[in-house]
Amino acid sequence: MRIINLRPGRLTSLAxxxxxxAGVIIAYAVASHYRRxxxxxxxxxxxxxxxGEAFWRMAFVPDRRSGxxxxxxxxxxxxMRLGVGMAVASLLAITLGIAxxxxxxxxxxxxxxxxxxxxxxxxxxxxxxxxxxxxxxVSKIALIVIGxxxxxxxxxxxxxxxxxxxxxxxxxxxxxxxWQMITxxxxxxVLPKVISCLRLSLVPAWIxxxxxxxxxxxxxLGYRIFLVRRYLAMDVIxxxxxxxxxxxxxxxxxxxxxxxxxxxxxxxxxxxx
Amino acid sequence: xxxETKLSVQNLFMSYDGAPILERVSLDVSEGSFCTxxxxxxxxxxxxxxxxxxxxxxxxxxxxxxxxxxPEEPTPDRGIVFQRYSVFPHLTVAENxxxxxxxxxxxxxxxxxxxARKEALCEIEPLLERIGLNQAANRYPAQLSGGMQxxxxxxxxxxxxxxVLLLDEPFGALDPGIRADMHELLHDLxxxxxxxxxxxxxxxxxxxxxxxxxxxxxxxxxxxxxxxxYGATITYDLPIKANDRGDADLxxxxxxxxxxxxxxx
Numbered sequence: 001m002r003i004i005n006l007r008p009g010r011l012t013s014l015a016x017x018x019x020x021x022a023g024v025i026i027a028y029a030v031a032s033h034y035r036r037x038x039x040x041x042x043x044x045x046x047x048x049x050x051x052g053e054a055f056w057r058m059a060f061v062p063d064r065r066s067g068x069x070x071x072x073x074x075x076x077x078x079x080m081r082l083g084v085g086m087a088v089a090s091l092l093a094i095t096l097g098i099a100x101x102x103x104x105x106x107x108x109x110x111x112x113x114x115x116x117x118x119x120x121x122x123x124x125x126x127x128x129x130x131x132x133x134x135x136x137x138v139s140k141i142a143l144i145v146i147g148x149x150x151x152x153x154x155x156x157x158x159x160x161x162x163x164x165x166x167x168x169x170x171x172x173x174x175x176x177x178x179w180q181m182i183t184x185x186x187x188x189x190v191l192p193k194v195i196s197c198l199r200l201s202l203v204p205a206w207i208x209x210x211x212x213x214x215x216x217x218x219x220x221l222g223y224r225i226f227l228v229r230r231y232l233a234m235d236v237i238x239x240x241x242x243x244x245x246x247x248x249x250x251x252x253x254x255x256x257x258x259x260x261x262x263x264x265x266x267x268x269x270x271x272x273x
Numbered sequence: 274x275x276x277e278t279k280l281s282v283q284n285l286f287m288s289y290d291g292a293p294i295l296e297r298v299s300l301d302v303s304e305g306s307f308c309t310x311x312x313x314x315x316x317x318x319x320x321x322x323x324x325x326x327x328x329x330x331x332x333x334x335x336x337x338x339x340x341x342x343x344p345e346e347p348t349p350d351r352g353i354v355f356q357r358y359s360v361f362p363h364l365t366v367a368e369n370x371x372x373x374x375x376x377x378x379x380x381x382x383x384x385x386x387x388x389a390r391k392e393a394l395c396e397i398e399p400l401l402e403r404i405g406l407n408q409a410a411n412r413y414p415a416q417l418s419g420g421m422q423x424x425x426x427x428x429x430x431x432x433x434x435x436x437v438l439l440l441d442e443p444f445g446a447l448d449p450g451i452r453a454d455m456h457e458l459l460h461d462l463x464x465x466x467x468x469x470x471x472x473x474x475x476x477x478x479x480x481x482x483x484x485x486x487x488x489x490x491x492x493x494x495x496x497x498x499x500x501x502x503y504g505a506t507i508t509y510d511l512p513i514k515a516n517d518r519g520d521a522d523l524x525x526x527x528x529x530x531x532x533x534x535x536x537x538x
Contacts, residue, residue, distance in 0.1 A: 164358035169328055171361075172347035174373040174433060180383035184372065188363045265363050268415040 046235040054235035055243075058224075070224065074240075075247065078221040081137060082202075082209050085144030089205075090198055092149045097156025097194075098186055102178075111157070118150030123211060130216060140212040147208040148201040152194070159193040160186055192263040199255050206248060278340075279304040279469045280325070280437065285334035286504070287320055293504030294320050298334070300488070300507060304436075307463055307470045309480035312490030316505040318473045321490065322441050325471060326353055338437065349373075352435035356442045359426035360414045366425055367410040370397045373432040404428045404458065420451035424458065431462060438463075440472040444479065456483055487511040 008016060025048075032045040046054075058071040099106045100114070125146055129139035163186065171181050213222030221244055228236045260267050278301045285298040294317040302308060312318050323329045324336065327343050336343045338350070347353070360369050371393040375385045378393075385393050401407040404424040406417075414422050423443055430438060440459075444452045460483060463470055474480050480487055489509035496502040 165328075166355045166358035167361060169326065169347050170353060170355070170359055170429070171372075173326075173349055173351060173353050173430070173435070174376055175349040176376045176383070177380065180376050180380070184375070184383040185361065263363070265413040265415065268413060 043232045043234055046238070050235045051239050051242075054233075054239045058236060058239065071243070074219055074221045074224050075243070077219040078209060078213065079247070081140050081213075081220070082144065082205055085141045085209070086148065086198060086202065086205055088141070088145045089149040089152055089201065090194060092145070093152035093156045093194055093197065094187070094190070096153045098160055098182060098190065100153065101157035101160025101190075102182065102186055107157070114150055114153060118154060122147035122208060126212065126215065135216040140209065140217070143208045143212045144205050148205050151204075152197050152201055155197045156190055156194055159190045163189055188263075192259050192266040195255055195259040195263075199252050202248060202251060206244065210244075277304060278302065279306070279338070281335075281337040281340075283335045283337070285321075285324065285336065286332045287317065287324060287329070288332050288504065292501050295324075295331075295490075295506065296504035297506050300510070302469060302471075302486070304469055305467050307483060307485045308472070308488055309484030309486070310471060310473045310488045310490060311475070311477055311480050312505065316490045316492065318490050319441055322439050322471060322473050325437070326351055326439055349433040350435055351437045351439060352430035352433065354423070354426045354430050354438070354440045354443045356445045360422060360429060362414050365411050365413055366406050366417070367394055367397060367401070369414070369425060369429050370400060370432060373429070400428055400432075418451075420447050420455065423447065423455060427455075427459065427462070431466065434466065436468060438468045438470045440470065442473055442475060445475060452479070459483065481513060484513050487513055 028045070029048055032047050035042045035045045036047065055071070059069060062068065063070050096110065096114075100110050101107070122143060126139070126143055129142050129146075133139040133142060167185065167189075168181065171185050176184070209220075210222030210225070213220035214226040217223040221240055225237050225240050280300075280302045282298055282300040282302075285295060286293065287295040298321065310318050310321065320329070324331050325343075327345060327347050330345070344350075353359075361372070364372065371385070371390070374393045374396070376383055378385055378389065398407070401410055404427070406421060406425060406428075409417060409421065414425065417425065427443070443459075444455050447455065456479065459470075462468075472480075472483065487509065488507050489511075490505045491508040492503055492505045493508060494503040
């Protein structure tokens with residue numbers, strides 16, 4: 001039988017999924033072990049136990065100076081910035097994306113500008129944001145919005161354009177106004193695509209978040225990583241990297257679950273990753 | 274002609290980027306006609322239908338519906354069934370059918386709630402029964418077979434009681450057996466609702482079986498050096514009497530005379 005027609009069972013699927021994870025962890029443990037054989041005080045590849053201790057210390061032992069549980073504080077602050085930023089970006093994507101995709105006059109006026117604007121490397125705007133909005137929350141959130149919204153708007157507008165013309169015509173013959181077509185036809189068809197796009201945009205969003213926090217912040221996951229870098233505290237850095245990855249993974253899966261639940265019709269025909 | 278003229282096409286020209294598609298198309302269609310439109314691929318059958326729908330505007334010429342020029346955009350007085358993408362994939366069968374009702378009743382949200390919604394769902398029960406989808410009322414179109422989807426598309430197009438129904442190869446993707454069922458459904462609905470129907474088809478048997486009038490689109494002028502130089506027009510306009518329907522000789526005659534028309538059916 002051809003390999004494309006062989007489908008793994010549930011258990012095989014699970015096992016196959018675990019293999020790469022296990023491979024990386026084992027490879028790390030082995031490398032760390034040999035490094036520490038040469039130099040027991042090695043800081044570059046701390047042992048898994050040491051990383052576990054670092055996690056425990058950051059999550060459950062109050063900080064000596066401030067008395068905060070640093071991991072949770074950092075996580076809360078970072079997720080807040082990420083959440084607000086992505087909410088604003090999604091809102092912009094839905095409103096502007098539908099306007100651009102659905103109404104030719106708006107498209108003519110905004111599409112070229114947006115195409116140009118989306119090519120500005122967002123991180124180059126960061127100093128401007130810091131100068132104009134100060135070093136507070138606004139500039140970090142603004143960076144996330146500026147970094148992700150243009151692509152999301154363009155993707156949404158394209159999704160609107162991709163709706164078969166036949167459906168729009170059919171809605172017209174059923175007596176729909178433009179507003180009704182937007183609320184009953186365009187929005188429901190585009191929302192699952194906005195969610196897919198949001199999932200993909202979370203990757204750059206994390207980059208912008210961590211960058212902004214690294215440069216000017218007093219809390220947040222990115223701030224902590226760049227702070228402890230000065231002490232070569234790889235145990236904390238690696239723990240945080242794993243933690244951030246885990247958060248990103250959970251967010252991604254939650255969005256997929258949301259899409260499958262709210263837009264089951266969209267997941268009837270295809271496998272979704 | 275006993276009935277009054279429902280739709281009148283007067284000297285219609287249509288070209289895309291200077292390439293003519295249709296030329297000198299003139300036609301008077303009386304109320305309650307079932308016009309079937311056949312012709313080779315790319316001879317402007319679907320373009321003609323899009324013009325009747327106001328999906329596109331003619332380069333020259335007029336189309337009059339009940340004596341007045343067609344509106345400039347698609348309106349509820351002309352229903353449409355396409356070969357694909359006719360129904361809304363994000364709505365269940367029942368939701369697809371109450372949609373027009375919701376548009377009319379609720380201008381802001383385009384949605385009915387509570388008892389109004391229940392009432393609307395009750396109203397479409399007989400229609401669901403009629404198209405044999407009452408068991409599938411809560412399924413999404415992707416969960417239906419091709420024939421069921423097209424039955425839904427036809428029912429949805431008829432909700433607003435259009436006086437003119439346009440069909441663009443509606444059964445092109447269906448199995449022959451299912452096609453025969455669909456013919457029966459469409460024929461009965463046409464009789465009941467006294468609509469004027471235009472149906473584009475590739476299948477000349479279908480065209481003879483269903484139509485009261487057969488329109489053949491083809492190019493009359495041909496420049497071998499520039500095949501795109503001329504557009505198509507109506508080359509044959511045959512009335513079909515009820516007892517002619519399904520007449521094998523007539524079918525053979527028409528397909529024999531115009532080998533083009535049957536070439537891709």
